[in-house]
Amino acid sequence: MPVPTDLNFYIDPARCIGCNACVQACSECDTHKGVSMIQLDYIDRSRSTQTVPVICMHCDQPTCAEVCPADAIKRSEDGIVQTARKARCIACNNCVLACPFGVPKMHDAASLMMKCDMCYDRTSQGLKPMCASVCPSQALYFGTREELEELRPNSRAVDSFRFGAQVVSTRVKMLVPKSFAENLLAVTAPLERHHPGAPGAAYVDPLLANLYEEEPA
Amino acid sequence: MTRRDPEEMTIAPDGRPLAEQPKWRRDFPIDVPQDQYVGRREFVKFLALTSFAFAAGQVWILAKSLFGVRPAFPEVEVARLSALPVGGFLQFDYPAPGEPKLLVRLGQDRFVAFDARCTHLSCPVIPQVAQGRFHCPCHQGNFDLATGRPLSGPPRRPLPQVRLEVRDGRVFATGVSERTS
Numbered sequence: 001m002p003v004p005t006d007l008n009f010y011i012d013p014a015r016c017i018g019c020n021a022c023v024q025a026c027s028e029c030d031t032h033k034g035v036s037m038i039q040l041d042y043i044d045r046s047r048s049t050q051t052v053p054v055i056c057m058h059c060d061q062p063t064c065a066e067v068c069p070a071d072a073i074k075r076s077e078d079g080i081v082q083t084a085r086k087a088r089c090i091a092c093n094n095c096v097l098a099c100p101f102g103v104p105k106m107h108d109a110a111s112l113m114m115k116c117d118m119c120y121d122r123t124s125q126g127l128k129p130m131c132a133s134v135c136p137s138q139a140l141y142f143g144t145r146e147e148l149e150e151l152r153p154n155s156r157a158v159d160s161f162r163f164g165a166q167v168v169s170t171r172v173k174m175l176v177p178k179s180f181a182e183n184l185l186a187v188t189a190p191l192e193r194h195h196p197g198a199p200g201a202a203y204v205d206p207l208l209a210n211l212y213e214e215e216p217a
Numbered sequence: 218m219t220r221r222d223p224e225e226m227t228i229a230p231d232g233r234p235l236a237e238q239p240k241w242r243r244d245f246p247i248d249v250p251q252d253q254y255v256g257r258r259e260f261v262k263f264l265a266l267t268s269f270a271f272a273a274g275q276v277w278i279l280a281k282s283l284f285g286v287r288p289a290f291p292e293v294e295v296a297r298l299s300a301l302p303v304g305g306f307l308q309f310d311y312p313a314p315g316e317p318k319l320l321v322r323l324g325q326d327r328f329v330a331f332d333a334r335c336t337h338l339s340c341p342v343i344p345q346v347a348q349g350r351f352h353c354p355c356h357q358g359n360f361d362l363a364t365g366r367p368l369s370g371p372p373r374r375p376l377p378q379v380r381l382e383v384r385d386g387r388v389f390a391t392g393v394s395e396r397t398s
Contacts, residue, residue: 065247076249
């Protein structure tokens with residue numbers, strides 16, 4: 001039974017309080033006991049305590065599946081990108097390196113990539129995913145668009161992301177303030193700022209330049 | 218967001234239509250519905266090839282039974298008549314060592330010999346001449362003493378029979394016939 005198409009997953013990073021309830025709930029699931037498929041990322045650890053839960057965004061053109069040499073990652077008809085098929089996964093790490101969101105994780109003990117499949121056993125039965133059912137601030141929300149619009153009148157859902165030259169549209173939606181007008185979240189834009197005043201370099205790798213940026217005095 | 222046709226294949230990164238994609242992308246689609254899709258031509262090809270394989274197998278079996286080499290059995294002296302009383306039995310290896318057979322003298326001129334291994338799980342059978350049967354103690358299987366056919370218990374196939382010849386007061390084994398019923 002596929003996941004109903006009117007049920008969507010919404011992430012509101014602004015609501016995340018970093019309580020790790022989702023991580024704990026995910027790792028308690030019987031299908032991958034003890035291993036969490038969700039992680040909490042710090043947005044800028046040195047300056048802020050703000051966290052964001054990272055689940056699989058279930059891309060319309062999944063990069064992880066594109067790069068899989070073993071044909072192990074499949075997308076079901078309801079748009080859910082399933083976790084690697086056990087018999088096929090060769091633990092090559094291609095998907096781990098390729099996913100722009102950093103979702104797939106390699107489990108070396110099992111030589112198997114495991115990733116969030118939006119709790120397919122639950123959502124295909126109309127239940128909420130584990131993480132969304134425990135999130136106390138509802139930063140992870142699973143439901144219909146109508147429900148969400150009623151609950152969050154000041155938010156708007158965006159499902160397109162730009163990473164460098166790659167534009168990714170996803171089944172999971174990110175909530176942004178209504179005042180944010182764009183339909184495309186340019187995720188890597190802050191990394192792409194060139195530093196015109198950088199001495200002694202004709203071309204500065206935007207990623208490296210950002211990494212080694214000096215703290216302002 | 219545009220709602221995608223669930224039957225539609227994931228759009229390739231270069232955005233070109235499916236017909237212009239390389240063969241590997243058509244052969245290994247990302248979407249489960251396309252991955253599991255079996256076209257009519259593919260299905261008919263499968264049916265035809267499988268049927269052909271079965272037909273070829275039949276021809277192979279026929280050719281093997283017509284032209285195949287039958288195993289040649291040596292003629293081996295098993296016992297002297299004087300050494301085996303009526304109702305007595307004797308174990309011997311035939312045609313090769315490690316293939317135990319049982320010779321039973323049923324009457325003055327009646328000899329039978331069968332494989333000593335139960336046709337169920339190859340336990341050695343015990344001749345019980347008084348009860349007129351071979352008994353397998355492993356799973357309580359019984360075979361008829363005169364014909365080697367299963368009487369009771371798990372065995373369903375009869376014991377392979379040894380062809381015998383009696384001449385000059387001696388018993389010779391001349392061959393083994395495997396039987397299915």
